[in-house]
Amino acid sequence: MALAVQFIKHSRALLDPDGQYAAAPTGQTAGAAPEAMPAPAPVAPVAPPAMPTGLSFKATVLDENSNSILEGGERVKVRVDLVNAGRMPTRDVAVTLTGTPALLGQFPATTLPVGPLQPGESRSIEFVATIPPSLPAQQAQLQVSVADAAGAGPPPQSFTTALRAAGAGAAAAAAGAGMIFTNVDQVPGAVAGFQRPQTHLLAVGIGDYRDPAVPTRKFAAQDAELVASYFKTIGGVPAANVRVLQDRKALRPDIEEAILDWLPPRLTPDSIVIVYFAGQALVSPTGETFLLPYEGSTTSRARLYPLKDLQAALAKLNAQQVVLIFDGALLRLGKDAKAPQWDVGGGTLVRLIGTTGLQSGLEPDQLKHGLFTYYVLRGLKGDADANHDGEVTLGELATFVRQTVPATAKSQFKQDQRPAVFPALPPTSKAAALPLARTAPRP
Numbered sequence: 001m002a003l004a005v006q007f008i009k010h011s012r013a014l015l016d017p018d019g020q021y022a023a024a025p026t027g028q029t030a031g032a033a034p035e036a037m038p039a040p041a042p043v044a045p046v047a048p049p050a051m052p053t054g055l056s057f058k059a060t061v062l063d064e065n066s067n068s069i070l071e072g073g074e075r076v077k078v079r080v081d082l083v084n085a086g087r088m089p090t091r092d093v094a095v096t097l098t099g100t101p102a103l104l105g106q107f108p109a110t111t112l113p114v115g116p117l118q119p120g121e122s123r124s125i126e127f128v129a130t131i132p133p134s135l136p137a138q139q140a141q142l143q144v145s146v147a148d149a150a151g152a153g154p155p156p157q158s159f160t161t162a163l164r165a166a167g168a169g170a171a172a173a174a175a176g177a178g179m180i181f182t183n184v185d186q187v188p189g190a191v192a193g194f195q196r197p198q199t200h201l202l203a204v205g206i207g208d209y210r211d212p213a214v215p216t217r218k219f220a221a222q223d224a225e226l227v228a229s230y231f232k233t234i235g236g237v238p239a240a241n242v243r244v245l246q247d248r249k250a251l252r253p254d255i256e257e258a259i260l261d262w263l264p265p266r267l268t269p270d271s272i273v274i275v276y277f278a279g280q281a282l283v284s285p286t287g288e289t290f291l292l293p294y295e296g297s298t299t300s301r302a303r304l305y306p307l308k309d310l311q312a313a314l315a316k317l318n319a320q321q322v323v324l325i326f327d328g329a330l331l332r333l334g335k336d337a338k339a340p341q342w343d344v345g346g347g348t349l350v351r352l353i354g355t356t357g358l359q360s361g362l363e364p365d366q367l368k369h370g371l372f373t374y375y376v377l378r379g380l381k382g383d384a385d386a387n388h389d390g391e392v393t394l395g396e397l398a399t400f401v402r403q404t405v406p407a408t409a410k411s412q413f414k415q416d417q418r419p420a421v422f423p424a425l426p427p428t429s430k431a432a433a434l435p436l437a438r439t440a441p442r443p
Contacts, residue, residue: 054084054085054086054087054088054090054119054192055082055083055084055085055086055090055093055117055146055148055152055153055154056082056083056085056154056188056189056191056439056440057080057081057082057083057095057144057146057154057157058080058081058157058381058382058439058440059078059079059080059081059144059157059159060078060079060080060081060383061076061077061078061142061159061161062076062077062078062079063075063076064076068161069161069162069164070103070131070140070161070162070163070164071131071163071164071165072131072132072133072134072135072164072165073130073131073132073133074130074131075128075129075130075131076106076128076129076130076131077126077127077128078097078107078126078127078142078144079124079125079126080095080124080125080126080127080144080146081122081123081124081440082095082114082117082122082123082124082125082146083117083120083121083122083123083390083440083441084117084118084119084120084121084122085119085120085191085192085193085440085441086119086192087119087192088119089116089117089118089119090116090117090148091116091148091149091150092113092115092116092148092149093113093114093115093116093117093146093147093148093149093153094111094112094113094114094146094147094148095111095112095114095125095127095144095145095146096110096111096144096145096146096147097110097111097127097142097143097144098110098142098143098145099140099141099142099143100138100139100140100141100142102135102136102138102140102163103129103140103142103161103163104142106129106130106131106132106135107127107128107129108128108129109127110127112125112127114146120441122440131163133165134165135163135165136163136165137162137163137164137165138162138163139160139161139162139163140160140161140162140163141158141159141160141161142158142159142161143156143157143158143159144156144157144158144159154189155186155189156186157182157183157186158182158183158186159181159182159183160181160183160366161181181366181367181374182378182381182383184226184369184374184377184378184381185226185368187226187229187230187233188230188233188234188381188382188439189233189234190232190233190234190236191234191236191390191438191439191440191441192441193441194234194236194438194441195236195238196235196236196237196272196435197238197241198268198270198271198272199231199235199236199237199241199271199272199273199274200237200241200242200263200266200267200271200272200273200274201227201228201231201235201237201241201242201243201273201274201275201276202243202245202255202258202259202263202273202274202275202276203224203225203227203228203242203243203244203245203276204224204244204245204246204250204255204275204276204277204278204279205220205221205222205223205224205225205244205245205246205247205250205277205278205279206220206221206246206247206250206278206279206280206292206293206294207219207220207221207222207247207278207279208221208247208248208294209280209292209294209295209296210248210294210295211295211296211297211298213297213298213299214280214292214296214297214298215280215329215331217278217279217280217328217329217363217370218363219278219363219368219369219370219373220278220279220327220328220370221246221247221278222368222369223278223327223369223370223373224244224245224246224276224278225244225246226369226373226377227276227325227373227376227377228242228244228276230377230380230381230437231274231380231436231437234380234381234437234438234439235380235436235437236437236438241266243258243262245258247294248294249294250279250293250294251293251294251295252293252295252296252303252305254293255293255305255310256313259275259310259313259314259317260313263317264317264318267317267318267319268318269318269319269320270320271317271318271319271320272319272320272321272322272323272434273314273317273319273321273322273323274322274323274325274436275310275314275322275323275324275325276325276327277291277324277325277326277327277328278326278327278328278370278373279291279292279328280292280296280328280329280330280331281307281326281328281329281330281331281340282296282298282304282330282331282332282333283330283331283332283333283338283339283340283358284333284334285333285334285335285336285338286338287338287339287340287341288306288307288308288341289306289307289340289341289342289344290304290305290306290307290333291304291305291306291307291310292304292305293305298331298333301333307341307342307344308344310324311324311344311349314347314349315347315348315349319348320348321348321350321430321431321434322347322348322349322350323349323350323351323352323394323434324349324350324351324352325352325354325376326342326351326352326353326354327354327361327370327372327373327376328354328360328361328370329360329361330355330358330359330360332358339356339357339358340357340358342420342422343422343423348431350394350421350422350423350425350431351420351421351422352376352394352397352398352401352419352421353419353420353421353422354370354371354372354373354401354405354417354419355372355417355418355419355420356418356419356420357418359415359416359417359418361417362409362413362415362417364412364413371405371408371409371413371417372401372405372417372419375400375401375404375405375408376397376401378400378404379392379396379397379400379401380392380397380436380437381437381439382437382439382440383400384396384397384399384400384401385439386399386400390438390439390440390441391435391437391438391439392435392436392437392438392439393432393433393434393435393436394425394431394432394433394434394436395425395427395429395431395432395433395434397436398419398421398425398432401419402418402419402420402421405417405418405419406418406419
């Protein structure tokens with residue numbers, strides 16, 4: 001018996017060294033062969049959840065003579081300003097260029113490392129190339145992408161530019177070249193911590209009118225929507241503070257309801273009100289100016305909205321500052337007309353008008369935006385940030401559009417368009433310092 005027990009112990013030590021089967025499961029008789037245990041299923045590795053990235057960036061294409069055309073023999077830079085607006089450090093951030101091979105091939109490197117960025121940290125890098133003298137004239141695309149080690153990053157930014165051989169004349173420029181046009185349809189992300197709950201926006205865009213005799217404004221409705229999107233992100237305006245009226249929903253009663261009923265109960269003495277209007281305006285022989293609501297007509301004043309009525313309503317608002325932005329065409333009401341009277345009334349109203357005199361604001365097909373609105377959006381996106389403090393003010397935006405719109409209208413479209421500001425904004429004035437957008441967190 002002792003020999004049998006010793007044999008069993010020795011066998012168990014050899015067959016079950018870990019003691020896995022030392023005790024029989026409940027209901028199993030002693031001495032019965034243990035049931036075979038199923039092999040555990042392999043566990044698939046689970047990828048960690050993607051962390052939201054706080055990366056934001058602004059890309060700028062710079063050419064030596066600043067005419068926004070990349071010419072043979074010219075040195076070109078693509079500057080990328082990055083900021084980590086999140087709460088976590090980013091690892092192994094890199095910037096990548098893609099686009100038309102003829103342009104892309106001139107850059108020695110198309111991917112540059114940025115390295116880690118701590119929360120609130122910013123950094124700039126540059127891609128540098130020299131355009132060959134004999135490069136054929138053509139349109140070219142350039143896209144800038146930013147991503148961290150996990151592949152997360154903000155939306156890419158795109159540019160349409162023009163290449164021109166060295167020494168090409170004006171005819172060659174007109175035939176095969178154009179300016180560098182940034183894709184403004186990609187709405188920039190909001191900067192963490194920048195909120196403007198006291199700001200309210202009414203965006204009106206009327207492209208089609210009930211009266212078929214009224215000329216259409218191809219991109220007005222979508223411009224109003226895009227302007228509203230910009231102010232809701234980089235402008236820090238809450239969605240509840242934004243009203244958008246487009247086409248048939250922009251009757252005169254709709255506009256008046258927004259100004260007379262929707263706005264007043266929301267305002268305090270610290271409030272900011274921005275009214276954006278894209279569409280048509282009529283000018284009478286005396287210079288009196290009328291906005292065209294959806295039901296407006298070029299033959300009946302009764303169906304128009306006098307600018308003086310709009311400005312009087314805005315002047316009565318209990319607000320610290322009111323800004324009116326107009327982009328559109330100017331039509332004559334009658335055979336003769338004087339220059340439009342934009343500077344009607346006073347108070348805290350600042351008017352940023354896309355064109356002066358009886359000129360009409362351009363709507364280039366290649367932009368798919370009003371030219372003035374295109375530069376308003378570029379300015380808000382950061383191009384107007386003259387002192388590079390990450391914030392765009394009303395004064396900076398006004399200066400930016402007055403410089404860029406006339407130059408582009410003349411060089412690219414052979415027309416005149418000159419924005420105006422009423423009243424003038426001295427750089428030291430309180431209105432000029434009004435922040436409209438933030439593109440990077442404050443240090």
